[in-house]
Amino acid sequence: MSRTFAxxxxxxxxxxxxxxxxxxxxxxxxxxxxxxxxxxxxxVDTVIPYFERFMQSFPSVKHLAAAPIDEVLHHWTGLGYxxxxxxxxxxxxxxxxxxxxxxxxxxxxxxxxPGIGRxxxxxxxxxxxxxxxxxxxxxxxxxxxxxxxxxxxPAQPKVAEQLWRIAESHMPKKRCRDYTQAxxxxxxxxxxxxxxxxxxCPVAExxxxxxxxxxxxxPGKKPAKDKPVKRAYFLLLQAPNGDILLERRPPQGIxxxxxxxxxxPVEQPLETHLAGYGELKGTERWEGWRHTFSHYxxxxxxxxxxxxxxxxxxxxxxxxxxYNLRQPAAVGLAxxxxxxxxxxxKPRQVNLL
DNA sequence: AATCCGGGGAC
DNA sequence: GTCCCAGGATT
Numbered sequence: 001m002s003r004t005f006a007x008x009x010x011x012x013x014x015x016x017x018x019x020x021x022x023x024x025x026x027x028x029x030x031x032x033x034x035x036x037x038x039x040x041x042x043x044v045d046t047v048i049p050y051f052e053r054f055m056q057s058f059p060s061v062k063h064l065a066a067a068p069i070d071e072v073l074h075h076w077t078g079l080g081y082x083x084x085x086x087x088x089x090x091x092x093x094x095x096x097x098x099x100x101x102x103x104x105x106x107x108x109x110x111x112x113x114p115g116i117g118r119x120x121x122x123x124x125x126x127x128x129x130x131x132x133x134x135x136x137x138x139x140x141x142x143x144x145x146x147x148x149x150x151x152x153x154p155a156q157p158k159v160a161e162q163l164w165r166i167a168e169s170h171m172p173k174k175r176c177r178d179y180t181q182a183x184x185x186x187x188x189x190x191x192x193x194x195x196x197x198x199x200x201c202p203v204a205e206x207x208x209x210x211x212x213x214x215x216x217x218x219p220g221k222k223p224a225k226d227k228p229v230k231r232a233y234f235l236l237l238q239a240p241n242g243d244i245l246l247e248r249r250p251p252q253g254i255x256x257x258x259x260x261x262x263x264x265p266v267e268q269p270l271e272t273h274l275a276g277y278g279e280l281k282g283t284e285r286w287e288g289w290r291h292t293f294s295h296y297x298x299x300x301x302x303x304x305x306x307x308x309x310x311x312x313x314x315x316x317x318x319x320x321x322x323y324n325l326r327q328p329a330a331v332g333l334a335x336x337x338x339x340x341x342x343x344x345x346k347p348r349q350v351n352l353l
Numbered sequence: 354a355a356t357c358c359g360g361g362g363a364c
Numbered sequence: 365g366t367c368c369c370a371g372g373a374t375t
Contacts, residue, residue, distance in 0.1 A: 040371045043370090081360085136371095137369090138368070180370095224366085356373105363367085364367085
């Protein structure tokens with residue numbers, strides 16, 4: 001075996017790598033950065049339309065830095081992990097204010113910026129600036145855990161340390177951008193989670209997991225925990241003209257900074273709470289569903305409440321918003337809220353309970 | 354070291 | 365249904 005891991009991988013990349021993703025044409029530090037943040041814990045096919053819309057609205061880091069946070073969150077609606085959008089916005093302002101609008105090229109400086117950790121910093125440095133900095137994302141963890149037969153769950157510090165060391169040992173000094181893209185492409189298209197295509201793999205000849213015929217054992221699985229279930233009413237409080245009341249959530253916690261429907265724990269009596277809104281023209285309980293987060297389930301019970309009058313006095317400026325269904329405000333919405341507002345716009349598809 | 358933070362695609 | 369994805373911040 002004369003060729004190194006990187007040489008074999010790069011040769012494979014020249015023939016089979018992905019070279020037409022939106023953020024690869026053209027490659028700029030800004031576009032690489034935005035794509036890397038969007039791609040954190042999010043699959044490529046999901047990101048592509050978000051990236052295109054984002055670049056249309058915020059074509060440069062200066063445009064992004066100058067935009068209102070609500071507009072940034074609006075472009076993030078449905079993508080999840082909304083702290084990414086807030087960090088992205090903060091980071092853009094830091095780049096404009098402290099770095100004259102130019103991205104720092106040093107990986108250690110990049111890694112100190114909000115939302116940029118060790119792996120994302122290395123991705124930006126290698127892809128945008130051709131520096132020999134190794135990434136370690138989900139794809140790379142899977143490729144390396146199999147190739148070197150590293151047992152255990154990658155979040156364990158000892159396992160992570162081994163994987164980082166191996167990742168850096170394979171990183172070549174030249175073609176750094178292509179190498180980073182290559183090892184991600186290998187994980188995404190060949191060394192897949194289920195049924196890896198080892199016959200097509202350029203580094204199969206010294207892959208220990210394949211030699212053991214045990215590729216699916218790597219990487220080790222995180223011990224599963226059962227998720228708690230929470231239940232809540234989602235109140236669609238509708239003014240006489242059809243507008244729906246939204247509340248802004250606090251910046252920390254679930255759906256931070258997004259606009260949501262008023263929530264009411266199911267333990268609280270609905271009727272008592274609704275008495276605070278004055279005279280009602282009627283209520284409808286809609287069909288509920290289970291929304292699952294990474295760490296708990298939320299059973300959502302929507303209730304449409306038609307108000308006789310638009311309430312006064314309960315509104316706090318900046319924290320409440322009457323949402324016009326025909327002229328939607330450009331703000332960030334939690335995914336279930338967006339779903340409900342869309343159902344409300346198409347009354348025929350509403351299922352009553 | 355463990356937890357929090359979303360939503361959706363693949364199976 | 366489960367798993368996990370171009371992870372990072374917080375405690």
